[in-house]
Amino acid sequence: MPPSPPHAAPTAYESWEVLADGLHVQRLALxxxxxxxxxxxxxxxxxxxxxxSPGALTACPVPLTDPHAQTVVEGAGLAHWxxxxxxxxxxxxxxxxxAGAADEVGDLLLDDVRDETLRAAVNSVSxxxxxxxxxxxxxxxxxxxxxxxxxxxxxxxLDTLRAATRIxxxxxxxxxxxxxxxxxxxxxESARLAYCRAVTEGIVAExxxxxxxxxxxxxxxxxxxxxxxxxxxxxTKYAGGTGAGQVE
Numbered sequence: 001m002p003p004s005p006p007h008a009a010p011t012a013y014e015s016w017e018v019l020a021d022g023l024h025v026q027r028l029a030l031x032x033x034x035x036x037x038x039x040x041x042x043x044x045x046x047x048x049x050x051x052x053s054p055g056a057l058t059a060c061p062v063p064l065t066d067p068h069a070q071t072v073v074e075g076a077g078l079a080h081w082x083x084x085x086x087x088x089x090x091x092x093x094x095x096x097x098x099a100g101a102a103d104e105v106g107d108l109l110l111d112d113v114r115d116e117t118l119r120a121a122v123n124s125v126s127x128x129x130x131x132x133x134x135x136x137x138x139x140x141x142x143x144x145x146x147x148x149x150x151x152x153x154x155x156x157x158l159d160t161l162r163a164a165t166r167i168x169x170x171x172x173x174x175x176x177x178x179x180x181x182x183x184x185x186x187x188x189e190s191a192r193l194a195y196c197r198a199v200t201e202g203i204v205a206e207x208x209x210x211x212x213x214x215x216x217x218x219x220x221x222x223x224x225x226x227x228x229x230x231x232x233x234x235x236t237k238y239a240g241g242t243g244a245g246q247v248e
Contacts, residue, residue, distance in 0.1 A: 016235040018077070020227035024132070025080055027220050031139050032088065038138050039090055052097050052158060057134030059096040060089025061127040069120035076179035078125050078172060085131035098130040101162040105169040109177070109197050112190045118180055122173045122194075129169035129228075136220045137161055146213065146222035160215045164225050167205060167212070171228030174198035199230075206231045 010018070028035075038054040064070055064082055073082055106123045113119055143152050177195040186192055209231060213222045227234055 013235070016238045017227075019238060020223070020235070021077065021080065024220075024224060025084070028084065028088075028135065031142065034139050034142055035088070035135060054134075054138035055090050055093060056097050057138055057161070058088075058090045058131060059093035059099070059134075060091050061085050061096075061099075061124070061131055064120065064124040066117060066120045068117040069124060072117060072121040072176060072180065073124060075183070076121075076125075076175045078175060081132070081172060082124050082128045085128045085135075088135070089131055096130045096134055097158060098134050098161055098165045099127060101165040102126040102130040102169040105166055105173055108201065109170075109173055109194045111194075113194050114190065115188065118176070118188075118191060121176050121180075125172040125176055126169040129172055130165050132224060133161055133165045133168055133221070136218075136224055140218045140221060143218040143220055145217050146219040149219075152218045154217065156215060156217070160212070163208075163212055164216060164221065167209070167225050168228040170198060170201055170205070171230075174202065174229065202229045202231065205229065209233065 035054075035058075039058060061082075063086055064073065070079075070082075073079055103123075103126070106119075106126045110119050110122060113122075137156075140156070141152060144150060145152055174195065177191055177198055180188065180191050181195055184191070209226070210233070213226060216222050216225060
């Protein structure tokens with residue numbers, strides 16, 4: 001669906017996007033004590049991946065210091081996406097083991113973009129995506145399966161979490177680029193090409209999403225990935241009238 005004109009009522013699609021954002025924030029807020037417990041206990045059981053620890057997944061991203069880029073992020077409705085990792089990320093920790101997957105998205109989309117403000121905004125939401133995936137992965141063992149709603153007691157690999165990070169970073173980057181194009185009426189050719197790359201990558205990734213969601217298994221992680229990029233299954237729960245967040 002095309003974006004709503006300025007000052008117009010949001011479309012159903014846009015409202016679902018806001019609902020998804022709010023649900024992710026709610027789920028994080030509800031489980032912050034458990035997340036902090038995981039991070040403060042080196043021997044904590046239930047780490048999401050066998051090759052790493054919760055603290056290695058939730059390193060604080062590099063802060064966004066460009067006020068103009070911050071304005072772009074806020075305009076795209078992603079202020080919370082960047083501010084919460086900055087507030088709750090593990091300080092003074094090595095870069096997240098998922099950060100490389102987020103960086104790949106920025107490198108792919110921004111090859112021709114010279115606008116430093118736009119580059120900073122895209123890279124910031126991409127880096128934050130690695131934190132969101134890592135944070136939900138750290139508390140994955142506390143959740144339930146996204147279709148069966150039964151407890152999750154298995155582990156997943158770093159490769160699966162990196163694949164999830166790439167999808168989520170791609171979706172948030174696309175939202176930044178779409179906002180930028182709405183602001184300038186599509187006049188910035190490099191931004192338009194970057195947006196087209198994001199759309200194309202989403203189309204290429206779509207066939208892999210059902211299998212990725214099954215590998216992730218847990219409800220919070222599956223919803224984070226499933227609602228991140230435009231695809232046929234993005235808001236199936238909302239369109240079908242299924243209650244969101246009912247487990248919590």
